[in-house]
Amino acid sequence: MATPSSRSTQSAIRNPPFGIPQVRSDIARMEEYTPVQPFEVLSQRLGRAPDAIVKLDANENPYGPSPRVAEALSRFPWFHIYPDPQQGALRDAISGYVGVPAGHILPGHGADELLDYLCRLYLMPGGNESSRDAIVNCPPTFGMYSFDAKLSGGVVIDVPRKEDFSLDVAAIEAAVLGADPAPKLLFLTSPNNPDGSLVPLSTLRRLLDLPVVVVVDEAYVEFASGDVSVAQWVPQTPNLIVLRTFSKWAGLAGLRLGYGIFPLDIIQHLWKFKQPYNVNVAATVAGLASLEDAPLLRQRIASLVAERERLQRELAKFSFLRPLPSQANFVLCESLCVPARQVQRALADQGVLVRYYDKPGLRNFIRVSAGRPADTDALLQALGSLGIE
Numbered sequence: 001m002a003t004p005s006s007r008s009t010q011s012a013i014r015n016p017p018f019g020i021p022q023v024r025s026d027i028a029r030m031e032e033y034t035p036v037q038p039f040e041v042l043s044q045r046l047g048r049a050p051d052a053i054v055k056l057d058a059n060e061n062p063y064g065p066s067p068r069v070a071e072a073l074s075r076f077p078w079f080h081i082y083p084d085p086q087q088g089a090l091r092d093a094i095s096g097y098v099g100v101p102a103g104h105i106l107p108g109h110g111a112d113e114l115l116d117y118l119c120r121l122y123l124m125p126g127g128n129e130s131s132r133d134a135i136v137n138c139p140p141t142f143g144m145y146s147f148d149a150k151l152s153g154g155v156v157i158d159v160p161r162k163e164d165f166s167l168d169v170a171a172i173e174a175a176v177l178g179a180d181p182a183p184k185l186l187f188l189t190s191p192n193n194p195d196g197s198l199v200p201l202s203t204l205r206r207l208l209d210l211p212v213v214v215v216v217d218e219a220y221v222e223f224a225s226g227d228v229s230v231a232q233w234v235p236q237t238p239n240l241i242v243l244r245t246f247s248k249w250a251g252l253a254g255l256r257l258g259y260g261i262f263p264l265d266i267i268q269h270l271w272k273f274k275q276p277y278n279v280n281v282a283a284t285v286a287g288l289a290s291l292e293d294a295p296l297l298r299q300r301i302a303s304l305v306a307e308r309e310r311l312q313r314e315l316a317k318f319s320f321l322r323p324l325p326s327q328a329n330f331v332l333c334e335s336l337c338v339p340a341r342q343v344q345r346a347l348a349d350q351g352v353l354v355r356y357y358d359k360p361g362l363r364n365f366i367r368v369s370a371g372r373p374a375d376t377d378a379l380l381q382a383l384g385s386l387g388i389e
Contacts (some may be wrong), residue, residue, distance in 0.1 A: 024153075048351050054378045056369040057353040059193070059220070059330050061251035063300045063372070066293035069252070069286045076285050083284055085276040090284050093291045094259055098231045098244070104261050106270055107279045107287075111219060111245045111258030115148045118215060118241070121273055122184040125153025134183040136175050138167055140194060140361040142217065145187040157183055160361055165195040165324070169203055176210045186210070189217040191224055194357065194367045196326025198228055208240060213266075215241045219258075220328035222249035222301055223308070228327075234261045241266065248329060249301055250290040257283040304329050308370040314380055315368070320388045329370045338388055340364045350382040 022028075055062075084090075087107045095102040108114040123133040134155035137146050146156045157179060159171045167188070176183055186207065190199040199216070208214055221229050221244070231242045242261040247253035257279065262270065290297060311331045315323040320343075322334040335343050343366055344356035355367040368379065 052351055054352045054371065054375050056371050056375060056379060057355045057367075058253075059248060059328070059369045060253050061248055061300070061304070061329075062375060063251055063303070065251040065286060066290050066296055068289040068293045072285050072289040073282060076281065079281060081281070083277050083279060083281045087279055087284065090279070090287055091259075093288055097291050097294065098229075098261065100231055100234060100261050103264065104234055104267060105259055106262060106267055106274070107257065107259040107284075108274075109258075109278050109280075109283070110247065110256035111217065111243045111260070112144055112148075113256075113278060114243055114258060114260045115144055115215075116151070117270060117273060118185065119148040119152040119154060121269060122213070123149060123152040123154035131181065133181065134179060135185040135187060136172060136183045136212065137187055138172070140165070140357070140359075141187070141189050142193045142219075149185075161192075165192065165197050167199065167203060169206060172207060173210060176212050183212055186212045186214045187217065188214065189219070190228070190230075191220045191326070191328040193220065193328065194330070194355070194362065194365070195324055195332045196220070196328040196330060197324075198224060198327050201228070201230070204230060208237060213239050213241060215243065217243045219243070219245045220248055223305055223329045224327040231261050234263060238263045238265060246287055246290060250287075250297055251300075252283070252286050252290065255283040255286050257287050303372075304370045307373065307376050310373075310376055311368060311370060311379075314376070315383075318383055318388075321366075321383075330367050331370070332365055332367045335364045335366060340366045343386070343388075346386050347379070347382050350385070352379050352382045354379075 090107055091102040091105045094105050094107070098105075106114065108117070119135070123135070126132070132153065132155045134157050135145065135149045136157050136159055137149070138159050138161055139146075140161065146158075149156050157175050159168055159175050162168055172186065176186065188199050188204070188207075191197060192199075204214070204216070216230055218229055218231065229242070230240065231244070234240050234242055240263070243258065244261070245258040246255075247258070308326060308329060308331060312323045312325070315321050315331060315333055320335060320337045322336055324332045324334075326332065340356040340358060344354055347354055357363075357365045357367070
């Protein structure tokens, strides 16, 4: 039985004699980011065992991490000790991998954390929209740039890509030079998600002449042909930042490990700003083991590139699909005569998951991640069974 005092407490909790503070009005109006679902959720929703699902919707690496990762994690003795806040061993190993001094490198809990840091570092919340700090975004592209900018109270100036998904360079220049106040950050993805196109190096040089910090997200660069990374430009370029991740090429998406390569004048502020233990020891151990086993992981990258090329050839044989060229680990396809959502649902009914889009600049598209040969076989068989002419 509740005592009088407990009843009084419960009554006070139910009916507080004061107003409850409201969340920020801009946050209240925000649309939430829609992430992909993990295997256990998909398994329950589709009524299929996880190993009966062909998951080609999130650009994950189906080969998983290097075998050395599990071995290194099983041997690691200090999970009860806080991680190194300076991440010295990991930064040194990344330095050898990208060919940039460790002083320019900052690891993060995924590259997404570093995106959040950059927006909070540059975008001052408050004021009316006409006076707030801004970023330039080039949709269709990775949705976290606009998400994090809005979360930090910034304004997003969208400069849509051209019909072939190339950048509208003149419009970007006009957006940077014509805005008052001038935007502080320009986000570019190379290869771009969702279409897989690269930013030409000549285009990037032109954009670096603008009075803005250019952030180049190279999450998929390991899958591109040729020497297209601009990571080694950073030490000599004061307004260039490059972001990279272990999620795709190294198969560590679930452990959340990324890193940024920053000019020294910028990274000094991030060291003050970041959470002390932002990268956990499991991710650190996994990252080090991955870099030690880079030759094996490069073989897997080559296999995924081969499947990407196969996807482009085979998907083009379906009259209702138009695959686009890609330098990433996925292929974007326009659905020509049926709604992309219908194609996506029909494939899901057969246990094959792909991503679909129906929004400005991406009206009626599906995106298919490169998988193992058997995954491609399953996708092609499922597409062939749809009976779409």
